[in-house]
Amino acid sequence: MRTHLFRRHLLATTIVGGALAAAIPALAQTAQSSPGANEATTVDEIVVTGSRIARPNQDSPVPVSVITAQHIEATGQMNTGDILRTLPEAGVSTFTPTTTTFATANNGVTTVDLRNLGENRTLVLVNGRRHVAGVVGSQIVDFNTIPTDFIERVDVVTGAASAVYGSDALAGVINIITQKDFEGLELSAQGGITDRGDNENYKIGLKFGSNFADDRGNFVGSLGWRKTGSVYARDRCDRQMCVDAGVTSARDQVPGIFSSYIPRGTALIPRPGGLGNLTRVVDDSGAVVPYTNAGFGYNRAAERQLYVPEEQIRFNGQATYNINDNHRFFSEMSLFHGRTSSEIEGNPVGSDNIYTNEFGIDQFPDCRDFDGDGDSECRYGVPIASAIVPTALANAVRAQNPGVADSDLVVGFRRRINDVGNRGNDSERSMARLVAGFEGDITPNLSYELSLNYGRSDYDQRTNGDVITSRFKDALDAVIVGGETVCRDTVARAQGCRPIYVFQEGGISKEAVDYFKASTGLDAFQEQYIVNGYVNGTLPNVSPAGDIGFVIGVEYREEEARSTPDPLTQKGLATGNLTPETRGAFDVREAFAELRVPLLADLPYAQALDLNLAARVSDYSTVGSTTAWAASLEYQPVEWLKLRSQYAVAVRAPNINELFNAGSQTFPIVTDPCEGVTLLNGQAAFFNTRSNIADPDVVLNSGVDASTIGNAVAQACMLDPAVVARVARDGGFALTQPEKQGTTGFNIGNPDLTPETSKTFTAGFLFNPRWNDWWSRLSVSVDYYDISIDDGVGTYGRQTSLNRCYENAASYVPTSPFCGGIQRFAAGSSVGALNQLDIRNLNLAVINVEGLDLKASYSLDLNDAFPAPSMDLGSVSASLTYSHLLDFGSTAFPGAASQTFAGTVGSPENEAVLNLLYARGPLQATVGVQYVGEADTGHFNEAWKSALPSMTFVNAQVRYELNERVNVYAGVDNVFDEYMFIAGTNGDNGQATGWTTFPDVYDGLGRRFYGGFRFSF
Template sequence: MMKERVLSNSIRLLCVSGFAFTMQSVQAQTPVTPDAIQTVQVTGSRIKSPNADSPSPLQILTSADIAASGATNLQELLQKNPTLGAPTLSRTNSNFLTSGGGVATVNLRNLDDSRTLVLVNGRRFVSGQPGETAVDLNTIPTDFIERIELLTGGASATYGSDAVAGVVNIILKRNFNGVTLDAQMGKSDQGDDSKKKIALTWGTSSADGNSNFMGHFGFSKQGPVYSRDRGISAIDQNSAMIRTGNASDAFIADRPFYSGFAPQGRFFHDTGSYTYDANGNPIAWNQNGTGGANPTGYNRSALRTIAVPVERYLFATNGTHAINENHSAFFEGTYASTRASTNIEPYALGAEDIYPASGGQVPAEFLVNGRMVRNPIVPQYLWDRISDTDGDGARDYYFTRRMAEVGSRHSDAERGTFRLATGLKGTLKDWNYEAFIAYGKTKESQSSTGQVNVLNFRSALEAVPDATAPGGVACRDANARAQGCVPINVFGFNSISADALKYVVAPGSLDNAVTQKLAGASVNGEMFELPAGKIGWAAGAEYRKEESYSIPDPLTQAGLNAGNAIPPTFGKFDVREFFVESRVPLLKDQPFAKSLSFLGAYRHGDYSTVGKTNSWNAGMEWAPSNDVKVRGTHAVSTRAPNINELFSPPSQDFPTGLVDPCLGVTLTSTQPSAAACRADPGVLANIRANGVFTQTQADLQGISGYNRGNPNLKAEKGISSTIGIVLTPRSIPALSKFTFTADYFKIKIEDAIVSTPRQYSLDQCYGGGNPAFCSFITRYPTNVGSSSAGAIQFSDTAVSNSGGKGTEGVDLTASWADRVGPGRLSAHVAYTYVKSLWDLPLPDAQKDENAGEISTAQNGATPKNKAVVNLAYKWGAFGINSTTTYYGKVALDDQFLAQFDLPARSVSTGSKIYNDFQFNYTLKKSVELYLGIDNAFNTKPAPIISGLPGNVTGTETDASIYDPIGRRYYLGVRVSL
C-alpha cells in the first residue's frame, strides 16, 4: 500500500469570504458614513445595491493576496483555493500534449474547465485554445488585478453559457495614479525552475479629474524542470501489484522499467528477439537488467519535462473619460505574447507505423525481375532466424526502435492574445446603463521536431544491391531514388547515416486561432416602492460570435509522420441572448427579520448551433438579525457545446484492448451476440471458412478508428442548489472582528457531453439491443480473405449528450483580524468538504464516484477534504505572511482496484500539507523588499507512478494537484512613486 509521511506545510492567503480580506486589505478599510454609502455590484448579480453581499457562495481575493503570494501566474494562486479542482492545463501537466503546452486554465468544483466561466470586469475573455472556451490565465497580468471574485454554483442566467460550475471574475485596477515597479527573481532548491519577473504599472488623471489612463507592461520567464533532476522521476518505472505472504495487497514501483523501444533497436525473429551492444554485436534482449546483466532498454525519463518553460510579454491598458456628469466612455486593451516549449524523448517507432496493413511485418527480400533478392542491409544474424510469416513468399521481421538520431520530440509554441473592449456607461435619471463592444483573438503557431515521414521511411527500408550506388546499396523504388531516397540502416546505435536521416525526418507545424466578438447593453435601477424598500432590477441583451480553426501540417493531416491522422478543424457559431433580473425586498426591520429578500434571474439564448436555451435562478436572503444571515439559491444553467465538440472532423486513432463480441461465434452459437455477428457478411464468411470467427495477430494490431465531433449536440443542463449561513457577530465585542460562513452546495449536470466508449459501442451493436451503435463499427468485407474477413477495421467514437456529472459538499470559511501586541494579526481559513463527485459515462451505466479518489474520470486526485489557512502579521516596517494548503488523503480509483480484485479504498496515499512564507520589509515609504519560500518544508508529492490512474507522464505523481518541483525561493522589490 502506498504510504506517505505527512509533512507540515502551507499556502498563501486566500480570501475566505466576501466580507473579510487579507490583513493588508483589512487595514485599508475605513468606516463608512451614511452620506458615503454608494451602490456597488458584485459577481452573481447585475443589480447594484448598497449591500455587497452575494446570495451565492462568493470568495474574494484581493491585490494584496496576489502580492503576498509572489505568484507569477494567476493560476498559481487560484489553485490554492479549496473550491478549485485539477486544471486541465498547467505548466506541470501539459508537456505531453500535442497542443496547449504551458497554457494555464482553471476548474471550479472539478467539473471541467469548460464549465467554469472566466470573466474580466464582468465580460467574457477570449479563449486561450482553439475550439475551446477556457481562458489562458497567462494572458492576465497579475499586477494589474484589483481583485478576483470566485462565485461557485450555476450562474448562466446572469452571465450566459459555461457558468455551470461557477464564475471567476477578474476585476482590473482602475483610476490609478502614479507608478509601481515590481521586480522578482527566484529558483528552486535544485537550481532549476528559474523565475524572472518585472512589472511596471502606471496611471495618470487629467487635471479636471474627468479622464484617467492606466498602462501596464510585464515580462516573466519561468525555466524548465526536467524529470531526471528529481529522485521520484529520474528513472523509468511502472506500477506492479504484489501479493505478500499474509495475502495483503499493494502496488509498488517496478524500477527500473525501461522502454522496449531502445536507440539500438530491438529485432524480432521466429523464436525471440535481440538487440545490439555498444560495439555492434548481437546480444539477447534484456529490458530491465534482470539476472545480473546490464539493461538494454531505454530510460525515457532522461529527456522528459516536469515543468514547461514559459516566457511572457504582457501589455494592458484601460481608461475612462467623463463626457459629462452623467455619462462616460471606457476602454480596455490587452496584448499577451507567450512562448512555451515542451520536450519528451525521441519517437518510439514500431514496424507497424511503417507497415500498418501487415501489422508491422517488414520484408527482408523482394521480388525483382522474377527472382527474390535479399535486402543487403538486413544483417546475417537476423537473416538466419527469420522466415515467411505472412504468406507472401518473402522472409519477414519486426522491429522497434527509439529514433535517437532524429532527436527529442520538441515543440515551440508561440501564442499571441489580443483583446479590446470599449463602451459607454452612465445614468439616465434613476437608471444605470452600460453598452459595450469587444473583440478578442488568440493565435498560435507551433513548430515541432522528432517525427519521421513513414512513406519515405518505408522506401528507405526497402533496399536492394546496386553496384552503381554508394556502398553498393540503393532504395528499391526508382521514384523514391529520384526524390533523394537513401537506404536506412536501423540495426544498432547511431547506425542511421546523415543522408538517410535527412530523407526521413518530418518537421511538424500547427496553426491555431480563435476569435471572439461581443456586443452587449444593460440597464439597472430601482422601481416600485414596497414597505421593505424598492425593487431592484436589471435587464439587457448580448450578442456573441466565436470562430476557430486548427490546421496541422500536411503529413500530420494524412497520418504519414508515424502518428495519427489529424485533419484540420474549422467551426463557428453565434448566439443572441437577453436577460432580466430582480431583487425584491420582502421584509425589513421586523421581528426575526432584519431583512428578507427574493432574487430571481432569467436568460434566454438563441444559438446558431443548438437552438434556444433557457437559464434561470432564484434565491433568498434572510437576516434574522444584524449578526446572522441565511442565504440560498436554486439555479438551472446551460452549457452550449464548444467548436471542437461540434465540428471536430474524424481524427484517426489506434485503439487497443478492444474485445470483439464476435470472437468465438460459430454457425450454431446461441448467445445474444451471435445473430448480430452472423448478420455481417464478413463475419459470416470468416466463420464458414474457419468454423469459428477467428482473428489473427495482424487483425488485432491493425484496428484503427476515428474520433469525431457531433454537429447534432444539444446544450447541457446544470441544476445547482446552495444554502448557507453568514455570521458576523458585531454585537459581541469579543467576536466583533470575526466572520464565518458555511454553505452547502449540490450541482448536477444532465445531458453531459461525453465521448462514447468504443467497447460500449461494440457491446451495444452486437447483442446489446441497440443497433444504432453499429454505425461506429466498420468490418473488413468478404473479399480480403477468410483470415481477415469480418475483422474490425475501424472502431469510431463521437461525442454525444449521453453522460452526466455532479458534485455535492460543504464550504466553510472564517476570518479574523485585530491588533495583537505591537502589530496587527489577521487569520483566514477556507475549507471544502466534497461529499460526492460523480461521473456518469452513459445513461444506463452506474455512477462512478470519484470523491476521495485518484481517478482519470475527474482529472486525477480529488481529495474529499481540502483547506487553506493564512496567517499574516504586520509590525511597523516588518511583515510576514504564511499560507498552508492541506490536501486530504485519496485512494486509487475503485474501478481500477476492482481489476485486481481489491476492495474500494484499500490502496491510498496520505494527506499532504504545503507551507509558503513571505517576509517583507518597508525600506522607505515607497520601497518594499520581500523574500518568499514556497513549499518551505520540501513536501514530496504523492507517489502516483506510471500505470496508476491520475499519473501525469514524466512526474510520477498527479502534477495537476501535487507540487512536483519542491522548495523554491524568490526575492523581490516593489517601488511605488
C-alpha cells in the same frame, strides 16, 4: 441607519474575510477601521459577481470567494491560475505547465476547473465581460493572458450563473476585476529558483497611469515580461525513475519502467501462422539475443521534460473619460504573446508505423498464406534481403520460418530515433482583446452600459522529431551497388535517400535524417465578437421594505474557430496520428433580466428579507433556444446572522470542437466481443478458448463451449455480415495478433448536440457576532451546494460501444449510437476484423457534485490583547477556507453503472487553505497552509491502486516597506519540501507522463525560493 450599517458590515466582513485569505492585509485594515457606535461611514454601491444589480459593498445572494491584489502579492505567484487552483473549490486542471509537457497542442496554457466539472463549464470574465478562449475551439480561458499586477480582486462564484452571464457557467464564474484610476509609475521585479537549481523564473513589470483632460479622463497601463525555466526528470533522480550515473534505487523500487524502443533498435521476428513476433536485439558482438528490460531497456527519464519553459510579454491598458457628469466612455486593451519550447525523448518508431495493409491500417509483421496458394509468406516488415539487415538477424528469421523463400521474409523493428534528436514542440500563442463602451446615468434611479467586446487568440505550433513514413520505408530497403550500400528505389535515391540501419545504435546518418525527417505543426485561431447592453435601476417607493432593483439587457455574440494541422498530418503521412482540419462558428442572441425585491426590512427578527430573480433567454444558431433562470432568498433575522438560499437552472451550449471536430485519430486497445464465435448445427456459440493472441488455431481447435450455444452475444455477432463471412471462411472467428493491434478510430464532433443543463441548489448562513469587540472580529460562512448536470456532452467509449452493440440480437442495429461507429473489414484476408472504431460526441452524461464550504476569518490587534503602551505589538489575522465533498459521481450514459469519484485523487473529501498574517509597521509576514485530504488512486489503474495519505504544503513570505516608495519581499514555497511519491512514470496511475506524482494535484516542484521588489516613482 445604524441597523443598515451593521448589515452591510456583516456582509462585507463575512464574504470578503471568509474568502481564501481574501487579502489578509486588507482584513487587518477592515477590523481596525470598523465604524464604532458614534462613527459615521459612507457605503458605496458596487456591482458584485453573481448579479449585475448594484449592491452595498459585497452584498451577494450567492457565496463569493474574493482574492485581492494584496493576497496575490502575498503568494509570490506569477500566474493567477496557479493561485486559483489552490482554492478548495477548484478541481484538477487539464492544462498546466506540468501536464502539457508534450501536448499535441496548448503547451504552456494554464486553466482553472471549478468543482472538477471541467474547464468548459467554468466561465471566466474580466470586469464582468467574457474573455476570448485560449484553447481554440472551446470557451476555456488561458490565465497566462491575465497579468497578476493589473488585478484589483478576483471573485469566484461556484454554482450555476448562466441566467446572469450566459452559457458555460454551470460550475461557476471567475470574474477578474482590474485596477482603475491609477496615477504614477511603478516598477516591479521578481526572481526565483527551486532548491534543486532548476525552474528559474523572472518577471519585470511596469505600471503607469495618469489623469488627462483636466482630470476628466484617466489612463492606466501595465507592461510585463516573464520567463520560466524548464525541469527535467534527470535532475530529479530522488523523485524520478533515474538509472543514469549509477543511481539505481528508484529502478529497484519500480521495475519495468523502461521502454522497448531503444536507440540500438529491437527486432520483431515473425513466426508462422500469425503466432506473433519474438523480440530480439543484435548485441555489440553481432549476436541475436532475447530483449530484456534489465539488459537493454531505454530510460526515458534522461531526456524527459517535466515542466514546460515559457517566455511571455503582455500589455494591458484601460482608459476612461467623463463626457459629462452623467456619461462616461471606457475602454480596455489586452495584448499577449507567449512562447514555449517543450522537449521529450526521441521519437519511438516501429515497423507498424511504416507498413500498412491493403486498407492503410498499420500492421506488425505477419507470416501466413496471404494469397491462398498453400505457401506462407511474410508481410509488413523490412525485407531480410535488404542490405541493412545483419546476417545473424536474417538467419534468425529464416530459422523461425523454414521453407519460406528469402524474398517472402521480413523482420519488424522498434527503434528510438534519437538520431533525429529529441522531439519538441515550439509554440507561440498570441491574444488580443479590445473592449469599448459607454456607461452612465439616464435618471437618478436608472443607469446603463453599452459595450463592444472583440477578442482573438492565435496558436502556432511546430513539432520536431517526426518521420515521413513513406521516405522512412524507402530508406529501410537497401542494396549494394558498386560496393556502396544505397536505397533500392532509384527515384528515392535521386531525391536524397540514404539507407538507415535501424538495428544499430548510431546507424542513421545526418544525410538519412535530412531525407525522412518531418516538421509537423498546427495553426489555429479563435475569434469573438460581443455586443452587450443593459440598464440597471431601482423602483423607489414601490415596496415598503425598500427600493426594488432591476436589470434588463440584451447581448449578441459570435464565435469562430479554426484548427489546421500541417499537410502531412492531415493526410496521415507522418508517424503522428492523422488529423484533419476543424473549423466552425456560431452566433447567439440573448435577452436577460434580474429583479431584487425587498420583502421585509427593519422588523423584529426580520431586519431584511430579499427575493432575487434572474432569467436569460438565448437563441443559438447551432442548438436553438435555451432558457436559464435563478431564484434566491436572503433572510437576515438579526444584525449578526444572515441566511441565504438559491435554486438555479443553467445551460451550456456545446462549443465549436464538440460540434464540428472533423476527427482526431487514435489507436485504441479493445477486446472484440465477437472473438471466438462460431456456428454449431446452425446455432451461434463460442469456442472453449475465445482468445489467444499467440495462435488463432488454438481458438479454432479448442472445441465449442456447449454452455454458450444460443448465447445472446454470439447471436448478435452472427448478425454482422463481416463476422459471418469470417466464420464461413475459417469455421470460426479467431483474430491474429496484427488484427488485434491494428484497429484505428477517430473522435468526431456532432453538430446535432443539444445544450447541457444543470440544476444547482445552495443554502447557507453568514455569521458575524456583534456581542462585544472580541467576537465582532470573527466572520464565518457555511454553505451547502448541490450541482446536478444532465445531458452532459460525452462519448460511450469504444469498448462500451462494442459491448452494447453486440449485447443481444435486438441490440445489433448498425445505425444505432452503439453500433454506428463500428467498421469491420468487409473483404480480404482480415475480413470481419475491426478496422475502425469511431466515437462521436453525444448528450449522455449525468453528473452530480455535493458538498459543504466553510469560510472563516479573525483579526486581532495584539495591543488590544496584550496592552503595551510603550511599544507596537502589531496585528495578526487568520483566514480559513475548508471544503468537504459529500458526493461526486457520474453516469456516463443511460443504463450505465454510476461512478463515484469522491475520495479519489483530485477529489478528496476534505481540502482546506489557512492563511496567517502578522503585520507590524513596515513589516508583514504571511504563512499559507494548503491541506489535501486522503485519496485513493484505484479509479485510474487497479494494478497500481493505492491509498494516498493527506498532504500539507506550507508557503511563507516576508515583506518590508523600506519607505513609502520601496517595498521588498522574499518567500519560500513548499517550505518543508513535501512530495507525494507515486510509482510509475507513464501515466500508470493517471499522473502526467514522466511524473512520479500527480503534479496537477500535489506540488511537484518541491521547495523553491523567490524574492523581489516594487518601486514607486
